[in-house]
Amino acid sequence: MEKKSIEIFNKLNEAYPEKIEFITVRDPFRFLCAVILSASSTDREAMRAEERLHERYPDPASIAEASLEEIGSLIRSAGLYRNKARSIKSLAMVVVEKGCIPESIEELTRIPGIGVKTANCYLVDILRRPGVIVDTHFARVVYRLGLTTTNDRDKVYAEIRKSFDETMWSRLSMTANLHGRLICKARSPECDACLLSSICPSRASFS
Ligand code: SF4
Structure with a gap:
């Protein structure tokens, strides 16, 4: 592994709390529903929609029996609700x-x-396995x-899995994600406040 990768990992690891949870619901089925709902939505809105769904349909069996329209009406605020209703119902049926x-x-x-x-x-979040x-x-x-050499998500996935030790995957997933939300924001990254500014190759382009 490259020395720079280890340094970045260590700095992020030290800077952020041990426990980082973006979706806080811990029941495995409900967690998966919330992650499905979080696509193109905020985590908060996804969890609100999941709660409404759970109040009306408290377990996989009741969701599997529900109509797509009924599920969709409860999760509409999370966006893309027709697709998400289909995914949640499919998941419930498999379970x-x-x-x-x-x-x-x-x-x-x-x-x-x-x-x-x-x-x-x-x-990562529920099974505590590397991911x-x-x-x-x-x-x-x-x-x-x-x-990574690209921000294409499939390639990023493959490159990070190849360049980092498996034991580092989950922690890097959480710390780099949090760093992106708090400091390295999409439009205006706060490079002056960034703990990685001295080793970041993109620093100059945001000066
Ligand atoms: S220096 Fe700027 S671009 Fe680089 S990681 Fe930090 S915030 Fe992001």
Whole structure:
């Protein structure tokens, strides 16, 4: 592993709290619903929508039986509600059929609407297994820091998995994501306040 990658990892690791949770609901099924709902929405709105859904349909069996219209009406505020209703219902049907939530990326991503990012969120946050979570914040930060050669999410996923030790994936996913939300923002990164400014190759372009 490159020395610079280790330095970035260590600095982010020290700067941010040990426990970082963007979706705070801990029930595994509800967590996955909330992650599905968070696509193109805020985490807060996703959790509000999930709560409304949970109040009306408290378990996978009741969601599996519900109509897409009923589910959609409860989650409309999270946006893209038709697609999200389909994904949540598909997930519920799989859980009912199997009697549990699948635990591998391969099985999870076979469920319509669950992509690699959502599957890795589940691995990292709920199963406590190594995973790389590439969302818009993470992709932006690692690209600006020169840890990846592109901000194409699929390639970022492959490059980070290759260049970092597996034991570092989950922690880097959370710290780089938080750094992107707080400091290395999309439009106006706060480079003067950034702990990585002395080693960041993008620093000059934001002066
Ligand atoms: S120096 Fe600026 S561009 Fe580089 S990581 Fe920090 S905030 Fe982002």
